[in-house]
């Protein structure tokens with residue numbers, strides 16, 4: 001009996017693959033293309049655990065399956081290498097981020113190479129490499145030139161004790177991660193990208209994507225498109241002052257009884273009366289300290305202050321008091337609302353808290369409510385609305401908008417929850433924003449032929465204490481000459497956010513070494529869109545939205561001919577251990593290196609799939625891995641025992657083989673990779689009982705080819721044992737013949753007067769007469785029909801015979 005020695009086999013094939021450059025993707029193979037992409041990792045200091053491995057195994061099995069189906073498969077890998085942890089390490093341990101990042105990449109690469117994956121390492125990319133970020137900067141310049149990048153005063157997270165700006169990740173429960181001090185906001189000029197200009201396209205194009213519904217719903221909610229009206233209210237006694245509000249319920253305009261401005265609203269200062277000024281200013285100061293989340297909590301006690309000013313109702317001329325309150329947010333709609341307490345919960349609570357009037361204008365039955373101080377948010381007909389009474393809500397919205405348009409006091413508008421993208425960080429370890437400020441010429445983008453703006457080597461990474469990036473302290477970096485007039489100028493010192501490099505990396509793999517352009521459009525148009533994108537659901541919004549936005553902009557620039565980067569998306573579930581997500585911080589990681597040492601790569605790959613449906617979370621169980629390892633042993637011994645002496649084909653083997661292929665293919669196509677593994681187990685069990693009579697060549701070849709995506713080393717080894725000189729991945733996934741799937745005999749039930757009296761076996765293709773005759777012959781049945789007269793005989797093919805007697 002031949003022993004299965006996974007380590008020997010795996011070493012052997014790894015060497016052969018490397019030597020033959022087996023994973024080199026060919027541009028000229030003439031095969032149809034398939035692009036299978038992993039979300040590339042951030043090379044952290046802690047390495048990969050078996051939970052990460054699941055992701056990479058799924059994508060590699062899929063890539064190898066597609067290869068066997070005859071595609072030229074692009075399955076690349078790279079590093080999302082800029083980011084905070086490397087910079088924090090630098091501050092703490094004094095290790096340069098470039099050094100620690102390179103070290104982490106080396107370890108990650110070693111681990112990923114041990115997966116036995118078909119990555120084409122010639123296409124490896126690294127977002128922190130100047131040859132890559134040169135093009136990230138290039139895209140920023142293009143975006144700027146298209147008017148989609150601008151500067152705006154925006155609050156950054158600010159720790160008053162560390163005197164530093166903080167990334168969102170460094171703010172934990174509103175406190176500085178480093179020192180625990182309450183984080184405040186500091187207003188600073190920030191680069192912004194106008195992603196809101198693409199809101200409708202980002203929303204509409206979701207319809208064509210083969211993505212999990214959950215992710216589509218999250219993106220839809222994030223974009224948050226609302227249709228409604230913008231309505232203008234004049235301010236009494238303040239000439240020229242107008243409050244613009246956004247409302248999704250213009251039909252309730254006659255029910256507006258007061259107005260509310262966000263505390264930060266620019267009109268507050270202008271309209272507040274002298275008597276109210278002190279109270280209003282104190283309230284504004286308090287509100288600025290609170291986070292948006294705290295302000296939006298629905299059932300929190302409503303607070304606010306009256307400004308002393310009044311707005312004029314555009315249709316009735318009524319005077320509506322103008323308040324400020326923190327439940328109105330400055331960065332949604334217009335930062336001001338008309339309050340309709342009869343039909344909006346938050347307005348109702350506020351009106352109750354401050355004794356403001358409530359007027360019902362929508363009623364479910366056309367009558368005023370029994371309790372006037374109540375709130376109703378459902379549908380109905382308009383009341384208390386002059387000539388619009390009797391209209392339903394939808395007709396009411398249109399009628400109110402028409403009236404406002406006529407008066408020049410409003411119009412239909414759309415509002416989005418999504419904001420423009422804050423595209424600047426006051427950090428060292430990121431792409432420098434390629435902008436120069438000249439006193440004479442203003443804001444000048446760095447010309448394309450002067451890119452990259454290289455990140456200077458620094459000795460100190462500490463934040464400067466002014467809220468500026470550490471780059472601001474490096475005179476030789478900051479001081480430069482203006483590219484348009486040659487005069488003295490200063491560089492932008494902020495860097496791009498973590499998300500920048502990953503917003504277009506999938507476009508770089510088809511042409512990773514191009515130094516003339518970010519990529520050749522021809523190559524990218526050939527390989528993209530990505531056919532299958534595999535990664536965690538935690539990227540449902542930010543990364544996936546930014547990547548879609550960049551793709552659309554790059555399309556509009558004219559470099560690519562598609563508008564969506566990822567045709568199909570698959571989110572794998574997490575691996576848990578003792579019920580908790582596997583992570584270094586929880587101390588429950590299982591190291592793949594140890595598992596490989598014990599059972600080999602192929603067994604680990606198979607177990608990563610077998611552990612559960614790929615989209616669900618699954619509990620790691622090392623005993624399960626041992627079970628899979630024993631199975632591979634059986635598989636190997638059975639196949640190896642017959643590989644050098646196959647017997648002639650016989651029907652029993654053909655039937656098993658075609659059924660196996662049909663089952664397996666169906667499970668692959670529906671991405672049920674865990675049950676695909678069980679299909680092998682069932683097949684090997686069935687073959688074991690045929691083994692005495694020998695196995696034929698088609699069976700052995702089928703085993704080698706189909707196991708290859710899962711256990712590629714084993715697949716190659718078997719294929720070679722069968723006398724092949726070429727790689728098993730040059731073979732084709734086998735097909736099956738449906739004729740072998742029909743059962744030749746079926747068991748049917750025999751009923752007499754509707755009650756089952758016997759079972760019998762008939763040929764699957766039996767005619768009614770044949771089945772009925774056989775039923776009547778059955779001794780059990782004869783007992784029930786003997787001496788009676790048959791009035792009806794029914795045959796339901798393959799299921800039953802029913803005899804009706806009297």
Ligand code: ANZ
Pocket residue numbers: 226246247248249250252327328329330331332333334335336337338339340342343344415
């Ligand atoms: C009057 C009204 C009457 C409203 C009514 C609702 C119900 P969505 O659907 O989420 O877009 N709103 C507008 N801007 C706001 C802001 N900056 N902060 C807080 N609330 C704001 O919500 C739109 C509704 O939220 C708008 O319609 C407005 O209240 C409020 F029976 O106007 B509504």
Ligand code: ZN
Pocket residue numbers: 438439440441442482483484485486487489
């Ligand atoms: Zn200049």
